[in-house]
Every structure is written in structure tokens, then in C-alpha cells.
Amino acid sequence: MKFVGRDRELTTLKQLYQGGGFQMPVIYGRRRIGKTSLINKFIHDTQAKETRGTPKATVFTARESSAKENLASLSGAILSLNQQGSSSALDEQSPSATFSSFEAAFDHLFRIARDQRIIFAIDEYPYLAESDRSVSSLLQRLIDENKANSQLFLILCGSSMSFMEHQVLGYKSPLYGRRTAQIKLEPFDIFQAAQLLDGVDVETVITWYGMVGGVPLYLEQFDAALALGQNLERSILRTDSFLYGEPDSFLQQELRDPSNYNAIIRTIANGVGKLTEIADGAGLDRTAVSSYLRSLDALGIVFPHKPIIDANRKKVRYVLGDNLFRFWYRFVPRFLTPLQAGREHQVAQLIEGEQLSAFLGASFEEVCRQWLVAHMGETVALATDSANGKRNGIQRNSLTIPLIMDIGSWWGTDRELRQEADIDIVALAENGTTIFGECKWRTKPTDANVIDTLCHRASLFAFPKHELVVFSKSPFTKACVKRAQEVGCHLITLADMNIA
Numbered sequence: 001m002k003f004v005g006r007d008r009e010l011t012t013l014k015q016l017y018q019g020g021g022f023q024m025p026v027i028y029g030r031r032r033i034g035k036t037s038l039i040n041k042f043i044h045d046t047q048a049k050e051t052r053g054t055p056k057a058t059v060f061t062a063r064e065s066s067a068k069e070n071l072a073s074l075s076g077a078i079l080s081l082n083q084q085g086s087s088s089a090l091d092e093q094s095p096s097a098t099f100s101s102f103e104a105a106f107d108h109l110f111r112i113a114r115d116q117r118i119i120f121a122i123d124e125y126p127y128l129a130e131s132d133r134s135v136s137s138l139l140q141r142l143i144d145e146n147k148a149n150s151q152l153f154l155i156l157c158g159s160s161m162s163f164m165e166h167q168v169l170g171y172k173s174p175l176y177g178r179r180t181a182q183i184k185l186e187p188f189d190i191f192q193a194a195q196l197l198d199g200v201d202v203e204t205v206i207t208w209y210g211m212v213g214g215v216p217l218y219l220e221q222f223d224a225a226l227a228l229g230q231n232l233e234r235s236i237l238r239t240d241s242f243l244y245g246e247p248d249s250f251l252q253q254e255l256r257d258p259s260n261y262n263a264i265i266r267t268i269a270n271g272v273g274k275l276t277e278i279a280d281g282a283g284l285d286r287t288a289v290s291s292y293l294r295s296l297d298a299l300g301i302v303f304p305h306k307p308i309i310d311a312n313r314k315k316v317r318y319v320l321g322d323n324l325f326r327f328w329y330r331f332v333p334r335f336l337t338p339l340q341a342g343r344e345h346q347v348a349q350l351i352e353g354e355q356l357s358a359f360l361g362a363s364f365e366e367v368c369r370q371w372l373v374a375h376m377g378e379t380v381a382l383a384t385d386s387a388n389g390k391r392n393g394i395q396r397n398s399l400t401i402p403l404i405m406d407i408g409s410w411w412g413t414d415r416e417l418r419q420e421a422d423i424d425i426v427a428l429a430e431n432g433t434t435i436f437g438e439c440k441w442r443t444k445p446t447d448a449n450v451i452d453t454l455c456h457r458a459s460l461f462a463f464p465k466h467e468l469v470v471f472s473k474s475p476f477t478k479a480c481v482k483r484a485q486e487v488g489c490h491l492i493t494l495a496d497m498n499i500a
Contacts, residue, residue, distance in 0.1 A: 029185030187214030210363030
């Protein structure tokens with residue numbers, strides 16, 4: 001598929017390049033997130049648009065191997081610069097095969113970058129640094145000695161986020177303070193996902209995003225020529241498919257003791273969110289579970305969810321933040337026997353027909369929060385304008401979204417009804433306005449009772465200014481539209497969201 005998104009990251013890299021001199025941006029993020037694609041796109045665009053001569057550029061990918069093998073590959077990458085145009089100075093300084101050491105290899109790279117712009121990217125840098133633990137200190141010395149007169153654009157890239165954050169960016173790292181930018185790649189949001197799935201209808205985009213999340217390679221498994229159920233069957237539920245094996249592969253590569261992490265993830269996927277209950281459900285010590293949860297949080301698999309408004313900020317629910325993990329652990333263990341027997345077609349029909357809509361509710365809430373943040377500071381026209389009656393003498397046919405300072409959800413005790421309650425969206429704006437919202441991903445039309453419930457729960461908080469919004473996949477009933485007009489609630493459809 002085509003390269004999409006990452007506009008901000010590309011702009012950062014291009015601005016650094018145009019600034020001249022030595023640069024060392026650090027790029028990191030989880031596996032499959034698109035780090036290598038970003039580097040290749042940057043190099044392609046730079047070489048295509050550079051007016052001062054095409055810069056020499058190459059990408060060296062380190063391997064989880066010995067220092068000797070990595071040195072041989074690194075040597076080949078550096079020497080490949082010879083073939084990118086003629087340079088007698090470069091040729092005269094080049095050995096015929098492998099450099100004798102990492103010091104000799106990098107010293108050569110810095111020497112040839114004194115007089116010409118060179119882009120040299122080291123992908124999977126943690127593998128290189130772990131194969132020879134002197135590499136980071138060596139780079140530190142060479143950077144300090146040469147950066148004043150260097151035209152080297154050195155990119156360090158890695159998937160091991162703990163290594164990159166502590167051994168490259170951390171205070172105790174030899175490379176601390178040498179970076180000129182740091183770029184942490186995050187999964188795509190719903191808008192970037194829609195760009196990647198160009199031409200797919202909005203409901204299907206949200207559904208697929210809700211099942212696999214925003215990792216570009218996961219999204220690319222969708223085949224637009226197939227129906228949603230067929231994609232579910234072939235790309236996720238077949239035991240030989242890439243996405244079926246991805247959660248286990250990810251944990252095996254990124255973490256020690258994957259069996260313990262599996263137990264924790266399964267427990268959370270079954271709706272358990274409190275630390276003590278997770279520990280009991282997984283059969284693990286509470287202190288150990290706290291450490292495991294921090295690791296899963298760093299990888300973007302689990303995150304601690306807190307109510308946006310609450311006097312007790314210690315109230316935390318742990319939830320699965322990665323949609324593929326959430327889907328896999330929700331359904332695969334439950335249907336493991338028929339899936340292993342090759343009955344993925346029947347399982348896909350069962351999930352799509354009876355369970356998928358309820359599963360996607362949480363994903364749709366996050367999509368709606370993303371939509372509000374993406375449009376803050378804007379006035380959005382609504383086709384089904386629920387607040388088109390006059391309020392305070394003003395004709396309302398659009399929603400103006402203020403600058404949002406914080407956004408999330410709320411849950412707690414309804415003091416009036418003396419029962420537990422929740423609000424899907426609570427957004428705190430810079431101008432003092434609070435946005436309360438409900439999100440409905442279901443097949444039946446959304447009725448007026450949704451607005452009545454939202455009005456009541458919003459009244460639990462003494463905010464002087466607030467806006468009410470209801471997002472819905474299905475149409476709104478006439479009674480719902482009428483009630484929305486009476487209370488000034490905005491009704492927002494998938495068409496209004498303009499995602500795809």
C-alpha cells in the first residue's frame with residue numbers, strides 16, 4: 001500500500017536535514033509501527049527534491065547476531081556509498097572488504113561526511129549495541145570529535161523501546177545529549193487508518209480499526225475485495241494467518257516470561273480491571289503484576305485508565321489499549337477448539353452476527369474522542385443537527401469545538417440514583433466548557449432515552465458551561481431528534497464525522 005500519515009515526523013526530519021551540519025535524530029516505537037517505512041520515505045523525498053546534489057544515503061539493519069556478522073554488514077552498508085555517484089576522495093579512503101573494527105568503520109563514515117552530506121540510518125540499533133557493548137561509547141567519542149565539521153545525518157532507530165529510552169535517550173547513556181531530535185512513532189489514529197484503507201466505507205474502516213488497531217502492517221492485512229466477514233476469517237481467525245500469530249510472536253520477542261504476561265492479558269480481556277483482581281485472576285503476586293503491567297503499558301498493550309473527573313485520582317482500571325490484543329484475547333481462547341479444527345468460517349459468522357457490535361463499543365468511544373481532538377478549534381457542520389432549534393436566541397446548525405485540554409471518560413457513583421454510572425466522553429476545554437458525550441455503536445436506532453440519561457449524568461457535576469453530544473452508528477429516532485432540540489444536544493452521525 002501507499003505511504004500515508006507521519007506528516008509531522010517527516011517535517012521534523014526534513015527540517016533537521018535542511019538545518020545542515022551534524023544531526024542525529026532518534027526514531028523508536030513498537031514493532032510493525034512503520035519506522036523503516038518512515039526512514040525510506042524521508043530518504044526518497046530528500047533525494048528527489050535536493051537541489052544541491054543528490055545526497056548519499058543508505059540504511060543498515062542490524063541483526064540479533066554476533067559482533068562479527070554485524071560488523072561485516074555495517075561495512076557493506078558504508079562501502080555501498082561508493083556506488084552512489086563518483087567521489088575519488090571516498091574511493092581512496094575505502095577498504096576493499098570489511099573494516100577491521102567498529103571504530104574503523106565509524107571513523108571512516110565520519111571522515112567521508114566532512115565534505116559531503118550523507119544520510120546513514122542504523123535500523124534496529126539495539127541489536128548492534130548489544131552485539132558489541134562498546135558501540136555507544138565509540139559513537140559518543142566520534143560525535144564529540146567530529147560534529148563541529150560534519151555533514152553526517154545519522155539516524156538511530158529501534159523497536160526495543162526500553163533500550164532506546166534508557167540506553168540511547170536516558171541520562172546514563174553514553175549518547176545522552178547527542179540526539180538532535182527524538183521521534184516516538186505511535187499507532188495510526190482513525191484518520192490515518194482511513195487514509196491507508198482508501199476507498200473503504202467509514203463503517204468498515206472503524207470496524208477493522210476496532211479489531212486490529214492502528215499498527216500500519218495490521219491494517220494492511222485488510223483486502224478491500226473481500227467482505228468484512230471474509231477478512232475476519234482469513235486475516236485474523238485462520239491459525240496460519242499473520243494476525244493470528246502476531247500477539248504471541250510480539251510477546252515472545254519483546255518480553256521475558258511471556259506466559260505470565262499472557263495470563264495477565266487474558267484476565268484483563270475478560271473484564272477484570274483492578275490490580276488486586278488481576279493478580280488473583282492471573283494467579284500471580286501483586287507486586288510482580290505491578291511490574292508486568294508497567295512493561296505492558298510501555299509497549300502500548302495495556303494502559304491504566306482513570307476517570308477524567310474524580311476526587312480520588314487513585315481509582316484505576318487497567319484496560320487493553322491495543323485493539324488486536326483486545327480482539328484476540330476476547331475471542332480466540334473462547335473459540336480455540338473450532339478454530340484449530342479449521343472452522344474459522346463458522347466462528348467468523350458467529351462473531352460478526354452476534355458479538356462484534358458489542359465488542360466495538362469501546363473502540364468507537366476512542367474514535368469519537370479522536371474526532372473531537374482532531375477538530376478542536378473548528379466549527380463542524382452537522383447534517384442531522386440536533387441543536388438546530390433556537391437557544392439563547394441563536395440559531396444553531398453546527399458544533400464549535402473549543403480547545404480541549406484533557407479528554408477521557410468518567411465512571412463512579414450516581415449519588416441521586418445510588419448506583420454506578422459512566423459517561424463515555426468527558427472533555428475539559430480551555431474556555432471553561434465541558435463536553436459530555438455518549439457513543440452508540442449498535443444496529444437499532446438511537447432513541448431519546450440516551451439523551452435523557454446523558455442530561456442526568458451531566459447534571460451530577462456543577463460545571464457552569466457544558467455541551468452535550470451523542471455519536472451514533474445508526475440513525476436517530478424522531479423522538480431523539482426532538483428531545484435533542486429541546487435540551488440543545490448535538491447528534492453526530494458517521495457521515496458527520498467524515499472519517500473516510
